[in-house]
Amino acid sequence: VISPTTIDLGGRQIQVIPVPSSHASEMLIAYDRQSKTLFQGDFFMMPDLGPAPVGFSVNRELMRHLTAWALVPDRILSVHGRVSTTQELIQTVNLLDAEKMKK
Numbered sequence: 001v002i003s004p005t006t007i008d009l010g011g012r013q014i015q016v017i018p019v020p021s022s023h024a025s026e027m028l029i030a031y032d033r034q035s036k037t038l039f040q041g042d043f044f045m046m047p048d049l050g051p052a053p054v055g056f057s058v059n060r061e062l063m064r065h066l067t068a069w070a071l072v073p074d075r076i077l078s079v080h081g082r083v084s085t086t087q088e089l090i091q092t093v094n095l096l097d098a099e100k101m102k103k
Contacts, residue, residue, distance in 0.1 A: 001028060013034070017069060028041070039077045043078075055092030
């Protein structure tokens with residue numbers, strides 16, 4: 001996928017978007033507006049158990065992509081970890097910012 005593409009899965013539209021990342025030259029995010037579900041690879045992961053950990057810079061990158069593409073997911077799926085929420089993503093970035101302020 002080299003440009004934003006919409007895939008029709010039997011009446012369900014999935015938006016697939018290539019986005020830049022500091023983790024890899026290009027990554028994909030996929031969004032289902034009907035269920036407000038985002039699938040992404042290595043931008044963000046939540047551990048199987050426990051609260052949101054301190055995030056990484058790629059977490060902030062994902063937040064910027066969500067804003068740029070006007071995506072408002074209720075749930076975020078990852079290739080690693082458990083299903084999470086946008087609020088948990090925001091929490092990881094807030095924790096990252098707090099850690100940076102300490103230094």
